[in-house]
Amino acid sequence: MSVPVTGRASAHAGKSIWHAAWLPPAAFRELGSRPVLVHGEGLLVDTVLDEVSRACARYGGRVWHGPPWQVDADLVLALREAGRVPNVAAESARLGATPAVNGAGDGALGDEGYLLARVDGVTVVLADAPAGLLYGMFHVVRLGAAAFDDELPARRHRPALDRRILDHWDNVDIHPVSGQIERGYAGGSLFWRDGAARHDHARLRDYGRLLAACGVNAITVNNVNVHDTEARLLTDRLGDVAETAQVLRPYGVRVHLSVSFAAPVVLGGLPTADPLDDRVRAWWAAATRRVYQRIPDFGGYVVKADSEGRPGPFAYGRDHADGANLLAEALAPHGGVVRWRAFVYDHRQDWRDRSTDRARAAHDHFAPLDGRFDDNVILQVKFGPIDFQPREPVSPVLAAMPATRLAVELQATQEYTGQQRHVCYLGPWWSEVLRFRPRGEAGGTIADVAAGRAGAGGGLVAVANVGDDPFWTAHPLAQANLYAFGRLAWDPLLVPGAILDEWIDLTWLPVATGDPETVRRTMHAIMDDSWRTYERYTAPLGVGFMVRPGHHYGPDVDGYEYTPWGTYHFADRDGVGVDRTRATGTGFTGQYPPPWSEVYESRERCPDELLLFFHHVPYRHVLHSGRTVIQHIYDTHFAGVEEVAAMRERWRLVAGAVDPAVHDRVAERLDEQFRSAVEWRDQINTYFFRKSGVPDAHGRRIH
Ligand code: GCW
Numbered sequence: 001m002s003v004p005v006t007g008r009a010s011a012h013a014g015k016s017i018w019h020a021a022w023l024p025p026a027a028f029r030e031l032g033s034r035p036v037l038v039h040g041e042g043l044l045v046d047t048v049l050d051e052v053s054r055a056c057a058r059y060g061g062r063v064w065h066g067p068p069w070q071v072d073a074d075l076v077l078a079l080r081e082a083g084r085v086p087n088v089a090a091e092s093a094r095l096g097a098t099p100a101v102n103g104a105g106d107g108a109l110g111d112e113g114y115l116l117a118r119v120d121g122v123t124v125v126l127a128d129a130p131a132g133l134l135y136g137m138f139h140v141v142r143l144g145a146a147a148f149d150d151e152l153p154a155r156r157h158r159p160a161l162d163r164r165i166l167d168h169w170d171n172v173d174i175h176p177v178s179g180q181i182e183r184g185y186a187g188g189s190l191f192w193r194d195g196a197a198r199h200d201h202a203r204l205r206d207y208g209r210l211l212a213a214c215g216v217n218a219i220t221v222n223n224v225n226v227h228d229t230e231a232r233l234l235t236d237r238l239g240d241v242a243e244t245a246q247v248l249r250p251y252g253v254r255v256h257l258s259v260s261f262a263a264p265v266v267l268g269g270l271p272t273a274d275p276l277d278d279r280v281r282a283w284w285a286a287a288t289r290r291v292y293q294r295i296p297d298f299g300g301y302v303v304k305a306d307s308e309g310r311p312g313p314f315a316y317g318r319d320h321a322d323g324a325n326l327l328a329e330a331l332a333p334h335g336g337v338v339r340w341r342a343f344v345y346d347h348r349q350d351w352r353d354r355s356t357d358r359a360r361a362a363h364d365h366f367a368p369l370d371g372r373f374d375d376n377v378i379l380q381v382k383f384g385p386i387d388f389q390p391r392e393p394v395s396p397v398l399a400a401m402p403a404t405r406l407a408v409e410l411q412a413t414q415e416y417t418g419q420q421r422h423v424c425y426l427g428p429w430w431s432e433v434l435r436f437r438p439r440g441e442a443g444g445t446i447a448d449v450a451a452g453r454a455g456a457g458g459g460l461v462a463v464a465n466v467g468d469d470p471f472w473t474a475h476p477l478a479q480a481n482l483y484a485f486g487r488l489a490w491d492p493l494l495v496p497g498a499i500l501d502e503w504i505d506l507t508w509l510p511v512a513t514g515d516p517e518t519v520r521r522t523m524h525a526i527m528d529d530s531w532r533t534y535e536r537y538t539a540p541l542g543v544g545f546m547v548r549p550g551h552h553y554g555p556d557v558d559g560y561e562y563t564p565w566g567t568y569h570f571a572d573r574d575g576v577g578v579d580r581t582r583a584t585g586t587g588f589t590g591q592y593p594p595p596w597s598e599v600y601e602s603r604e605r606c607p608d609e610l611l612l613f614f615h616h617v618p619y620r621h622v623l624h625s626g627r628t629v630i631q632h633i634y635d636t637h638f639a640g641v642e643e644v645a646a647m648r649e650r651w652r653l654v655a656g657a658v659d660p661a662v663h664d665r666v667a668e669r670l671d672e673q674f675r676s677a678v679e680w681r682d683q684i685n686t687y688f689f690r691k692s693g694v695p696d697a698h699g700r701r702i703h
Contacts, residue, residue, distance in 0.1 A: 018203065019471045021210050021479050022506040025058055030144050032059030035071055037087055040079030044130030047250040048077055048137050074148060075140065077125045077133050089122035104154040117154035123147050131252040138213045142502055161451050163407065163459025164489035165218040167302060172222065173229045182223050183413050185420040186467030186474040191221050195229065197240035201247050208251035214486030218254045224304040224341065226260040234259050234287055235267050242294040256299040261323060262311035274316035275326035284330035292334040300336035301327055307344045320365065321372035328374035339407060342366050342381040342397055348564045357586035358566030359385040362397045371403040378458035380407040383433045386567065388416050389544040390535045393610055396591035398449050399438035407458030408450045412465040412481045417534055419553050420465065420475040422673040423647060424534045425527040427484035427496030434492040440595045447492030460489040475669050476662045477527060497528060508658065515657045522654045526647045537640030537677045540633045542613035543569045543577060554676055555683040571691055575619055577612035589614060619692040633688050634696045637681040644677045
């Protein structure tokens with residue numbers, strides 16, 4: 001038997017119907033079938049109450065909020081500051097009179113934390129602020145029946161990072177090149193359509209709900225490439241931003257705005273946007289004051305400056321610190337931050353010039369500025385030195401600026417990882433990045449860098465992968481990337497396979513599937529290793545790109561080789577790869593601290609998967625795996641295609657066990673993934689066979 005899983009919004013006849021993603025009504029079955037007590041006041045407490053009430057109406061439970069308090073609750077959600085809880089177990093937990101709770105460790109719960117415990121047969125969530133209660137409630141939902149198990153350990157939960165943000169690259173107008181959403185693969189924007197706000201509050205609210213349930217607490221509503229109409233969101237179109245903020249506020253999601261550095265000129269009519277000019281400073285101060293008048297909890301600005309043609313401080317002979325501090329000064333009185341992007345490089349370089357190296361650019365520009373940024377500046381750094389490739393080393397900027405708040409930027413939208421036509425679960429890749437220790441085993445992780453002191457660092461950001469597609473992410477399995485992003489931002493030490501289990505449990509509920517265990521096994525078999533599968537059939541050994549220029553989908557080995565974009569592989573008849581060593585190459589390895597500066601410098605010690613990122617080697621160079629580079633290329637490309645074929649088979653076997661609409665959508669995408677993987681394999685293998693003249697050791701067909 002299979003039951004379609006749609007959101008409550010399916011009731012909105014005539015409006016779009018969308019998939020419930022990880023919050024179908026049945027996810028609330030356990031909570032909704034019990035007596036629940038909610039104690040406390042506030043906007044987000046009202047959200048909790050609303051969620052619990054709807055669940056109880058559906059599943060036969062009851063909810064109490066305020067007197068008369070005659071209730072033996074199974075679940076108590078209480079704000080500690082609201083005073084005495086009319087439930088013996090919860091009250092003793094609140095007073096710290098319960099040994100299990102006291103054993104759960106000390107420490108304040110903060111604005112978003114909560115304590116979850118099972119006390120004398122009652123499940124208790126305590127928080128010090130309404131957002132904590134909301135996150136605690138979603139934790140109970142995640143646990144399902146286990147939330148009411150007497151074995152549930154008492155624990156305090158706090159996010160490791162305060163800032164957990166999704167940047168939407170959405171345009172208000174349909175841009176002639178980048179469309180409604182730049183690098184968007186899931187239909188139109190949730191916020192904007194064809195030059196105007198959409199006002200689709202039901203859908204937006206559901207989006208906020210999905211975000212809160214995985215821990216995301218902020219979004220940016222427009223593209224970092226700020227075009228003319230979008231620039232005006234800061235001024236005369238601010239009302240649209242305020243409206244979005246209002247819809248998302250009950251779910252604890254704050255709104256940020258991408259702004260143009262040239263705003264004082266294009267919007268304010270000033271002759272200059274020079275960051276040291278007093279008129280410019282006054283203009284930003286006034287504009288920002290107006291933003292906070294309309295949106296008191298506004299998060300802040302995002303700026304892409306002097307990057308890929310965007311305006312910036314260089315035009316006035318100023319540097320990035322001058323530029324960022326200008327906006328920081330305007331935001332500071334209101335508690336806002338400016339996220340200044342470090343994605344700055346020369347996109348008009350001469351491919352003949354082998355000394356210029358795009359990988360070096362962010363460090364060259366920003367590392368010397370460490371210590372010059374104001375406290376409310378966050379430097380937002382792409383996780384790798386190039387551009388969201390399926391494999392890159394971690395950006396050395398993240399180890400070079402101890403006196404600056406740094407945010408790590410990931411890309412959930414799958415620009416370079418299959419554009420939501422290919423299955424590519426990014427949890428394992430992000431986890432690897434977050435656990436990387438740029439100073440070696442004795443030093444901290446990238447997650448520590450993003451967390452800063454006590455979580456107050458720059459945080460974790462991802463470019464969003466959702467749109468108005470009924471499945472939110474077009475590929476239904478790409479929802480897992482959004483979910484995993486939120487969960488990793490909350491706790492970077494979570495294990496990607498366990499996150500996937502959470503997502504599977506919430507999304508593919510037993511009531512909706514004929515055979516939950518088979519569905520779970522199938523999901524894991526398809527998704528666990530899907531990022532590595534993608535890596536196998538695309539550009540090899542960390543060399544990157546080899547995609548079609550412009551739209552970046554599908555293979556084109558030399559597509560970028562003779563262009564100004566700085567993404568080259570330098571394949572010739574003898575070998576392939578980019579020499580980024582200090583000894584003979586661009587010197588990029590010198591931007592890393594030890595031990596990585598030494599490890600990457602050495603052809604022998606460099607990890608196989610990054611060899612061609614750092615070294616130009618002969619085709620017969622032998623990897624740690626024992627295979628030659630050329631044989632590795634052939635083997636992985638044949639293997640990658642076989643793995644996709646196996647995914648497709650597995651998916652066929654669960655037809656009938658999942659919602660037919662979801663099944664069809666995934667099946668159609670897997671067909672395309674298979675076609676595309678074959679194309680990648682054949683172009684890459686043929687290219688390197690023709691260049692090298694080295695035959696495949698196994699005599700397989702190469703064209
Ligand atoms: O990867 C590149 C994308 C651009 C994007 C840019 C950026 C928003 O191809 O579309 O522009 O990165 O991160 O600014």
